[in-house]
Amino acid sequence: MTGPDDQTGGMSPDLPGGDTALSAEYVLGLLSEGEVRAFEGRLSAEPDLQAEVVYWAEHFADITDTVPDVTPPKAVLRQIEIRAFGDTRKPLWRQLVPYALGALAAAAIAFAVNLGGLLDTAPERPHLYADLVAGDRGLELLAHYAPGSETLMVRRDVGELPADRSLQIWIYPASGAAPIPMGPLAPDQLTSIPVPDALRSQFPGATVAISEELADAAPGVGPTGPVLARGVLTPR
Amino acid sequence: MRAKGKVVELVTGIAAQDEIEDLLARIAMGDRKSFRELYSRTSPKLFGICLRVLRDRAEAEEALQDVYLRIWDKADLYRANGYSPMTWLITIARNISVDHRRRTKLPDSDRLDAAEQLADETPGPETLTIMRDAADQLRQCLQELPPDRASMVQSAYLDGETYSDLAKATGVNLNTVRTWLRRSLMQLRECLSR
Numbered sequence: 001m002t003g004p005d006d007q008t009g010g011m012s013p014d015l016p017g018g019d020t021a022l023s024a025e026y027v028l029g030l031l032s033e034g035e036v037r038a039f040e041g042r043l044s045a046e047p048d049l050q051a052e053v054v055y056w057a058e059h060f061a062d063i064t065d066t067v068p069d070v071t072p073p074k075a076v077l078r079q080i081e082i083r084a085f086g087d088t089r090k091p092l093w094r095q096l097v098p099y100a101l102g103a104l105a106a107a108a109i110a111f112a113v114n115l116g117g118l119l120d121t122a123p124e125r126p127h128l129y130a131d132l133v134a135g136d137r138g139l140e141l142l143a144h145y146a147p148g149s150e151t152l153m154v155r156r157d158v159g160e161l162p163a164d165r166s167l168q169i170w171i172y173p174a175s176g177a178a179p180i181p182m183g184p185l186a187p188d189q190l191t192s193i194p195v196p197d198a199l200r201s202q203f204p205g206a207t208v209a210i211s212e213e214l215a216d217a218a219p220g221v222g223p224t225g226p227v228l229a230r231g232v233l234t235p236r
Numbered sequence: 237m238r239a240k241g242k243v244v245e246l247v248t249g250i251a252a253q254d255e256i257e258d259l260l261a262r263i264a265m266g267d268r269k270s271f272r273e274l275y276s277r278t279s280p281k282l283f284g285i286c287l288r289v290l291r292d293r294a295e296a297e298e299a300l301q302d303v304y305l306r307i308w309d310k311a312d313l314y315r316a317n318g319y320s321p322m323t324w325l326i327t328i329a330r331n332i333s334v335d336h337r338r339r340t341k342l343p344d345s346d347r348l349d350a351a352e353q354l355a356d357e358t359p360g361p362e363t364l365t366i367m368r369d370a371a372d373q374l375r376q377c378l379q380e381l382p383p384d385r386a387s388m389v390q391s392a393y394l395d396g397e398t399y400s401d402l403a404k405a406t407g408v409n410l411n412t413v414r415t416w417l418r419r420s421l422m423q424l425r426e427c428l429s430r
Contacts, residue, residue: 017418024421027327028392029334030399030414054318058370059428061326063393065371067288069280072300076283077275080301084308085268198305 023052027060083198086173086180125200130208130231134159139229143169143208145195152182154191154208161187162228166213169193170223174205179222185210206233252277256321257314264312271308278322279304282329288394289333291347299336303329334396377427385420388413 015021025031026039043049125147132141132154139159145152154169161167167185180202183193195203209230211223256278262270282303286296306328314324378386384406391397402417403410 015415015418017422020425021418021421024425025418028389029331029396030392030417050318057319057327058323059374060389060393061323061330062371062374063390064281064285064288064326064330065374067284067394070284070287071280072283072297076297076300077272077279080275080304080308081268081272083301084271084305196302196305198309 019049020052023049024056024060027053027056082178082180083196086177086199086202126235128203128233129236130233132208132210132229132231134229141210141229143231143233145203145233147200150195150200152193152195152203152208154185154193154210156187161185162212163187166215167228168211168213168223170209170211170227171199171202172207172209173202174207175202177202179209203233204235207231208233253321256325260307260311260314260321260324263308264314271304274307275304278325281322282325285326285329286333289330289396290337295336295340296333299333300329302332302336306332330393337396373428377424380427381420381423385416388417389420389424 017024022031022039026036031039039049043053127147128145130143132143133139139161140157141154142157143152143154152169167187169182169185169191171180171182173180180199183191185191207230209223209227211227212225213223214225256274259270259274259277263274279300283296283300286299286303287293290296290299307325314321317324319327378389381389388397388402392402397405399410399414399417403413406413
């Protein structure tokens with residue numbers, strides 16, 4: 001069966017509706033990857049096409065009018081804040097972008113970033129590794145961040161982890177911002193943790209630490225118990 | 237909210253849109269207080285969308301996190317793109333949710349029914365009212381389409397259905413579905429611009 005999944009991103013000439021229908025398909029997420037790339041390639045240079053996309057996005061957003069509001073659990077905002085504010089310093093480019101760019105250039109970037117949001121084509125990033133070495137236990141773990149799968153993996157190579165303890169993986173950003181809890185360490189197997197978009201940029205040079213969490217400690221900003229092992233994430 | 241009447245609702249809608257725009261401008265400058273304010277005003281709407289698309293609470297909570305992180309990271313790009321602020325937020329919530337849904341492939345049978353989605357009983361005073369006359373126009377125009385085409389548009393938007401899903405559901409080949417839908421989209425466009 002042939003379909004819209006062709007490699008060129010082109011469109012069968014006999015399909016009705018032209019760019020108007022194509023823009024609607026784009027907003028609805030119906031285009032194939034190749035078609036999306038071709039479409040986004042045109043967007044920044046074609047204001048009429050941008051206007052079509054905005055037109056459809058405005059109207060289709062009204063479909064959500066009948067979707068009932070649901071208040072999210074309180075913990076969600078806390079998680080978002082940890083992830084968003086983890087790095088307390090605002091990168092310079094964010095302060096400058098609104099002023100440095102003219103509206104036109106900003107519009108082009110906005111389309112590339114916002115509308116192409118599902119298909120962020122970030123430059124290739126290196127794998128990062130950290131040897132986590134404990135002072136006195138003879139414990140050695142390896143942390144590995146794989147950019148392809150956007151996963152942080154931790155495995156135990158040598159030594160024994162304390163049994164029956166709650167072990168937590170932390171990231172200490174190189175910026176000196178507050179530590180970010182990444183989740184529990186599985187003692188007997190490879191621990192794999194998906195890394196959210198907003199955290200990835202903080203990984204190079206960050207310290208990975210494994211802490212032993214105290215059972216009854218109040219949650220705070222950082223480990224509640226001793227840090228067993230730590231190491232810095234760097235490319236190899 | 238409906239009791240307030242359409243005119244009042246429209247005015248609150250416009251005022252609220254301006255306020256959201258203002259919050260986005262402050263968030264673009266890294267203002268955390270404005271970010272929390274935006275969250276408290278818009279998260280019931282956006283979480284409702286995540287839950288509707290994903291029909292799974294855990295996935296919806298994860299998607300909502302990604303939505304607000306995207307807003308925090310990209311707020312400086314909002315002003316240039318020509319969207320109204322709520323459309324920008326809704327589009328982010330919808331796109332991220334669809335992206336999650338396509339990635340996770342949880343079987344439909346494991347997802348919640350509409351009745352299980354625990355909607356808020358009554359929208360709080362902080363819940364943003366989007367302008368309902370525009371939504372009424374879309375509803376009317378969708379009603380002018382053949383019912384199966386209207387539901388294709390809705391399930392593409394709210395369920396992230398692809399042409400291949402739509403072809404399977406209707407039992408016709410993909411190019412035929414696509415031709416049908418594109419004709420319907422043109423018809424929809426014509427109705428909306430009346």
